[in-house]
Amino acid sequence: MTGAQLLVECLQRNGVTTIFGMPGGQTVAIYDALHEHPTIRHVLARNEHAGAFMADGFARATGQPGVCLVTAGPGLTNCVTGLGSAYSDSVPFLLISGQITHGAIGSSRGYYHEMDNLGVTAPLTKWNATARSADEIPELVRQAFHEMTTGRPRPVHLDLPIDVLAQETDAKPVKRVTAKLLAPDPREIDRAAELLQTAKRPLIIAGGGTVTADASHELLALAEDLHAPILTTPMGKGCVPDDHPLSAGMLFHRITSDLTNMKDNLSPLPEMADAVLAVGCRFSQLATGNWELELPENLVQIDIDEDELGRNYPARVGICGDAKAALTALGARQPKADGAIWDSIRSRTPASDRWRIGGFDVVPILRRVLDRDVIVACDVTRLYYMMLANFPVYAPRAFLHPSCFISMGFGLPAALGAKAAFPDRQVVAIAGDGGFLMTAQELACAVQEELNVVTILINDNCLSAMKGIQNRSYRGRHTAVDLVNPDFVRFVESFGALGLRVNELDQFEPALREALNAGRPAVIEVQAPQTPE
Template sequence: MQLNGSEIIIECLKEQGVDTVFGYPGGTILNVYDELYKHPEIRHILTSHEQGASHAADGYARATGKVGVCLATSGPGATNLVTGIATAYMDSVPVVAITANVGKPLLGKDSFQEIDIAGVTMPITKHSMIVKSIDRLADTLRRAFKIAKSGRPGPVLVDVTKDVTAATYEYTYKKPEEIVPETDRITEKDLNRAAEMINQSKKPFLFVGGGTVISGASEEVRALAHKIQAPVCDSLMGKGAFPGDDRLYTGMLGMHGTKTSNLGMYACDLLIVLGARFSDRDVGNPKSFAEQAKILQIDVDPAEINKNVIVSGSVIGDIKEVLKRLLPMVAEKEGGEWVSDIMKMKEAYPLAYSPDGLTGPFVIEEIYRATKGQAIICTDVGQHQMWAAQYYNYTAPGTFLTSGGLGTMGYGLGAAMGAKCGRPEKTVINVAGDGCFRMNMNEIATLVRSNIPVIEVVINNHVLGMVRQWQTLFYGKRYSHTILEDQVDFVKIAEAMGATGIRVTRREELRPALEKAIALNAPVVIDCQIDCDDKVFPMVPAGVANSEVFDESDLAKKNC
């Protein structure tokens, strides 16, 4: 049947099973919005800023496993998506961003609100393309969804000129292609080598990354860990891939990982790395990373093998499929002395914080208790992000959403919005710092307008906490532009936007505030006032070996 370009865009979204999109209208995309008006089966969330739309599409994708979709007009509308697109790219999140551009005759003439957004986003997408002919529109959109979801997922941008959104062409429905796990590069040779390394190991250690979450390999990872009695640590992006309440779990690895994970990694004879890219925040000094051990890396992306850390063996392919084939090839092990040693480490080096006053770690633990560990937790970036990773036990994938690679302040509120739209049955809480909340607090108005019941917990220390921590430890306490000395009242801001605002200054006030927020089932902002010098420990200074991990007690001994 003959349809115009805008109708084709909507029909392609329906083909792909899209039920929610996030966006902001403008001149060049008006034809698409006019058609969207006629299709209430696709819920559109009008965000307060296009960046909020891209973060919301990201959060929706992470929480549901589907492709997230955002829309924006040309020029500044499109460029406002860029930070969210880059965030999704760094964390391998499947997002399709659809933008509209000026008409084809106006391209390249510095027209009003014209920009080469496909060119701008080329380095931060799996693929970016501009559609300047109506006969290419449907197939380009279908290809975009396939690219976003297949292999190592990531964002794809499709820019459509305004004349294409108005032109007509023959449209025929096509069932979406099935996305199958990548197995072409899995070889018997690599599997045999991997099995041999595991079977010969006396002290195996698992390091679980975000690729494990993406592949849906949680059951296989748990089966492997228990079959070979290997302790398990994770990266920030790997949270939830292995249950945080499992006996073999040792906590996060890296800059703010546990002492048990950082020191235990130097005691193993085999480090099995599942879907982790050896980020500098995880490995510290790559030259000394697990230098005593053999390293086996399993990853879907061949570009990650030997990129940051040289490994002894590797298997390239979807982690779930690799582990399915590998599990029957490995022999059961007794935990024995190795696991016993790690358990002793866990007892000797627990996470600890001051028992006095309202602190970041206490806030996270109280959230865990109030939600019984069943919430979706989103975060922004900074100290609160690390506390949320350390003190909330994640037992399922897709329940901890954070900007790990790009480290985007302002990410969490939009992501929480998207997660709640995708998983309405879940309690969704965004944990933010006051600096981050200032970045995208305007999306509270979106939550109220669209009746999206997200709880925003602001851990408010009136400073840029993580930067201040570095200034305290490494910059002689020179607090250059990190003190937020103003009279901003987050409770009043919440109320002004139509949400409920609650201020918490003492420990005993927090649990009632959380229970009230959950019971209200409406947008709520809880402003938790903590001390400006609360710090995140343990810590590994940038660029040094993870074995140099220290905590507050180590600092006290050093300063004696």
């Protein structure tokens, strides 16, 4: 078989069912190998930028590596933002790129798409490599999946020269990679157990590492033994059902667009706790309100990445290991606690005012109408942050968002990736007018691939976050933040999707129900007032 055929077989052996991307001159051989493949589906993006977000959305929704296939040069550079988003949020993502003839790499002779592909992706990947012969492909694919599924998951990049893809080879696909859990140090587990047993007001903060480790069951079991409330970080949203009695919501109930003056927006529980167990939590700028969050000295931190232990807050006990394994070990050492103190405190803690768009409080309607297991993929927009704080989620991997890289254009393509993975579940994208237009061409992909997602488009004719910063810090001097937008309904319908427009709140629920039952992709434009904060 050829190198291209061998690659496809190696991907299939490692569980790949879906590839997102666009063909190019150096990758046509791979597309030919995919032509009649019985188990791998290809989803045709209209721009590699969006294709990378699709692979990211697939990975976030499934927990399995997302795969994006692009050509060299501009195909690769179009994926850089997607790589950055996946790298920042610890998402397993395999980028496969074509490359010029192997012997010509670095020659600067003027080949089409000639570029140092590995040099571009090195800062945004955990591992990258170029195949020098077709015989190397099985081992390189094995290494790529090993890196994505061992330790902290992050993107990897496999670079394949056009002549290597054409080579005949007798090499065989290697066995599927089986991830090995990183066991925690028993001595640190003992120290953590002792600290938590003596605490009268223990609190748990659950981050994205809890979701990655599939550790929701173990987290809840330990929380119930400790009778400890659970706060989640943005990346941890959904790791415990928001209607569980011990769920205390997000670390914040609203944010400012530049994360200044966040103190009053943070949960009061961390300051009341006498010990905190942080699970898979990096304490990022967003999660901590620009690090205005205050924690007690008794901090136990569990993370798969040793470098994260104590990076932003000093940890009295640092446990490097898989969150599922660490929580299981802690649970085995933990007697049941009396939760009377926390029950009394929480009953006397007033609920925060719910954040909403003036005149368009759509969050309660969305939660009432949408299925319990709906997958929501959010672009960077006001409604995203409001839903992050106030939209109840009941399962892991059901609220997808670019938490650290804050990449506009993410929402629609990430939703398409999730829908490709779960065709029978409701999938809804949340977008603002600025972010939507960055990847709106993927409506063509949605229609062609029959990925029937519903997009809620908040149109306030401005870049709200930037306008809010200009209002607060620059005396309302507005520069380059007001938008002239198309007629979104006509724009959407030109792709063959359903376009609906809502001018009043009472129109929203009927429009949402119509969109969900349309049997084709749909966009609901909500014409909202400008209320930048």
